[in-house]
Amino acid sequence: MSNLVLFQLRKSTVALSAISKLNKTHIEIQFNFKYLVGQLSQRLQSTSSQVVVRENTKREQKRVVPPNYRHIYPEFLPDPNMEFRNSVREKLERTDMINRRSRIEIPEFYVGSILAVTSSDEHAVGKTTKFVGICIKREFCGLRANFTLRNVVDNLGVEIKYEMYDPRLQRVQVLRLEKRLDSELLYLRDADPEFSTFPFDMDAEFLNEGAPVPVNPLKVNLRPPPWYARWERLQPKGAIIPELRGRRKEKSEKWLEKFSEPWEKYDLMKQYRKTIPEEEQDSIYSDIYSELHQMEIASKKLKRKKAFVKPKKTG
Amino acid sequence: MNSFSSIKTLLSCSSLRSSTFLQQVRHKKYPLQPKIQNPIWFARKERATFDEQLTKENQAFVKEMVYAKYGPPAIIHGVETLDLSRSLLKQEPVVSGEWSPGIRRTGLIARKIGVYPMWMKDGKKVATTLLQVVDNYVIKYIPPEEYQASRKAPRRYKNEGKWGCLVVGAECCDPQKFTKEYCGLFKDSGVAPTKILSRFLVSPEAAIQPGTSLSPLHFKVGDHIDVFGRTKERGFQGVMKRWGFKGMPATHGVTKTHRRGGNIGQGGNKGRVFPGTKMPGWMGGRRRTLRGCQILRINTKFNVIFVKGQSVPGGQNSVVFLHDTLLPLKWRKTSPEAFPTYFPHLQEGDSLPVDIYHESVHNFADPSIMYEDEEVKDAKK
Numbered sequence: 001m002s003n004l005v006l007f008q009l010r011k012s013t014v015a016l017s018a019i020s021k022l023n024k025t026h027i028e029i030q031f032n033f034k035y036l037v038g039q040l041s042q043r044l045q046s047t048s049s050q051v052v053v054r055e056n057t058k059r060e061q062k063r064v065v066p067p068n069y070r071h072i073y074p075e076f077l078p079d080p081n082m083e084f085r086n087s088v089r090e091k092l093e094r095t096d097m098i099n100r101r102s103r104i105e106i107p108e109f110y111v112g113s114i115l116a117v118t119s120s121d122e123h124a125v126g127k128t129t130k131f132v133g134i135c136i137k138r139e140f141c142g143l144r145a146n147f148t149l150r151n152v153v154d155n156l157g158v159e160i161k162y163e164m165y166d167p168r169l170q171r172v173q174v175l176r177l178e179k180r181l182d183s184e185l186l187y188l189r190d191a192d193p194e195f196s197t198f199p200f201d202m203d204a205e206f207l208n209e210g211a212p213v214p215v216n217p218l219k220v221n222l223r224p225p226p227w228y229a230r231w232e233r234l235q236p237k238g239a240i241i242p243e244l245r246g247r248r249k250e251k252s253e254k255w256l257e258k259f260s261e262p263w264e265k266y267d268l269m270k271q272y273r274k275t276i277p278e279e280e281q282d283s284i285y286s287d288i289y290s291e292l293h294q295m296e297i298a299s300k301k302l303k304r305k306k307a308f309v310k311p312k313k314t315g
Numbered sequence: 316m317n318s319f320s321s322i323k324t325l326l327s328c329s330s331l332r333s334s335t336f337l338q339q340v341r342h343k344k345y346p347l348q349p350k351i352q353n354p355i356w357f358a359r360k361e362r363a364t365f366d367e368q369l370t371k372e373n374q375a376f377v378k379e380m381v382y383a384k385y386g387p388p389a390i391i392h393g394v395e396t397l398d399l400s401r402s403l404l405k406q407e408p409v410v411s412g413e414w415s416p417g418i419r420r421t422g423l424i425a426r427k428i429g430v431y432p433m434w435m436k437d438g439k440k441v442a443t444t445l446l447q448v449v450d451n452y453v454i455k456y457i458p459p460e461e462y463q464a465s466r467k468a469p470r471r472y473k474n475e476g477k478w479g480c481l482v483v484g485a486e487c488c489d490p491q492k493f494t495k496e497y498c499g500l501f502k503d504s505g506v507a508p509t510k511i512l513s514r515f516l517v518s519p520e521a522a523i524q525p526g527t528s529l530s531p532l533h534f535k536v537g538d539h540i541d542v543f544g545r546t547k548e549r550g551f552q553g554v555m556k557r558w559g560f561k562g563m564p565a566t567h568g569v570t571k572t573h574r575r576g577g578n579i580g581q582g583g584n585k586g587r588v589f590p591g592t593k594m595p596g597w598m599g600g601r602r603r604t605l606r607g608c609q610i611l612r613i614n615t616k617f618n619v620i621f622v623k624g625q626s627v628p629g630g631q632n633s634v635v636f637l638h639d640t641l642l643p644l645k646w647r648k649t650s651p652e653a654f655p656t657y658f659p660h661l662q663e664g665d666s667l668p669v670d671i672y673h674e675s676v677h678n679f680a681d682p683s684i685m686y687e688d689e690e691v692k693d694a695k696k
Contacts, residue, residue, distance in 0.1 A: 083630070083631055084429070084631050085631075086428040086429050086631065086632060087393070088393040088428055088447055088617050088619070089428040089429035089431070089445050091393075091617070092445070092614060092617065092619065093429075093431055096431075096679045097679075099678075099679035099680040100679040100680075102680065103679075103680070103681070103682055103683060104683060120438065120683065120684055120685050120686050121686070122438070122686050126688075127685065127686040127687070127688060142431060143431045143432050143433075144431065144432060163432075163440070165432075165679070166434065166440070167434050167438070167677050167679070167681075167683050167684045168434075168438050168683065168684050169683065170683050170685075
């Protein structure tokens, strides 16, 4: 009985894992690709084994799914935790999500974009409410996906969490499409109110088709502590942490010394565990690509129709 | 040589072995043997697998024989199993029992594949548990006169002698993985040996021919079912997590007692700790039943039943067992359409819809929920 050793190469990282079926040994190597192949072929030639090196053949094939789909539709990717994964449930969830999207246009948006959401409300006048705010957080995946909008209304900070697939949402409009330097903007709670205030009658700002999403390098001024949370620990790039004084300063420095993990950015396996592999992302999006693409085309047509103003005769 | 072989045969007899190898035992028998009260037909399932060193040709031949006997491997309704449509009868003989209130039908075996939200038509969000009815087959029917629940003297239980036992199996698989005795259980039905077996107490009128496949359409949308399964293991847990005790204050002079159980008895006349006193111990891994769950939706493509609620016992991808509810206020008053079960060949008319929703549930393909103005409502009336 010959050993069968299978190699899977992932495009995004240079991590390589070799699994021997009989011995059940697991080798993880993170080196330069050429050096890797050379080393392994040398070592494996010593044992009588059949080596199959399978590269990601899809790299050579023409890509059907655009590479930015994982940014536009991030909630279609399931939770990477293997404990919660089931292919049948994910398929059913995706079908339901597509069905909902066929009824409402959920546009591309990021944390830092300004949205206007119109939803059905039983207790409101006219049975609908409109809320405009900056998206400060996006959580979860699948039908549970939600986003939080923040605004300051009558000197009172208001945050509303909307479920993306809630059938009570009537319209989700992006007034300003942009990104910020952080993935969550919860520190706006302790910032000057001017950074969270957006007028309800704000006009939509248009971006050229195909233009990249702009990144707003704005640095928000935080008010002096006490705060809602210890923002200095998160080390946000989009906020200016004021000078801390005395014991508070000591404690924060101690905490950072003890708990900060400067090696985290080099931890490839941690990144691997937190994300869905690229091959799987491709297969997920290719399942639903045709429906999503059709919806995109339909929405573009609508936009052009609205933007088009019939020329009037003068004179 | 002869004498040696005769001694060997002597030693192989278990009854003689005890007399020839008498050993006085004064200590407790470790490892502690649990009391097993298995039914008479119980057979050991798993066998020690080892490298039998078969040639590739022989391995392929064995596989071929298995597929020839039962059917080829296939993914049916999203589950990896053997396609038994060729080996089993396509037209199941219908049992001529008639439904009357109090009759128990069979149950189903399902896997809890996840939980996701759905919305009702009035806008209320509801968590639904997805239970995938993996390929179920009826293996055996034991009439009430023959059915004996345990191997020891029959325990007196309510309505004994009234219920027969229907053995249902789920997830057909390669018989090489199991013992010969376990595979023997499936001989009469013609079904390939299944990974999961369960028994359901049924009335004799609701008996089903062995070999029949069961479908989630055995239940209807809006039905109430009981779901039982083994809960998640939580390990050795303290009294606060296990029994919901309140514990003691964190401050105000409380010494070394914040999560303990406190008093465990009264003293005096009884002067002992009563059996069953709530104390720390192993939590989880027990059989628990969630009663009266309503079915909100059935997906016929993947055989998935959507049940209202999220506290179905067991973790993700765990096995659960479903049957008509025993809650008196939710018993059936009218005959179920699928009695004794759903037979696809008896279904008249067009093919089934992929998704069957309850009338109160919002279908994602429908337009957004809008609330009507009161004036409009009154005008309609």
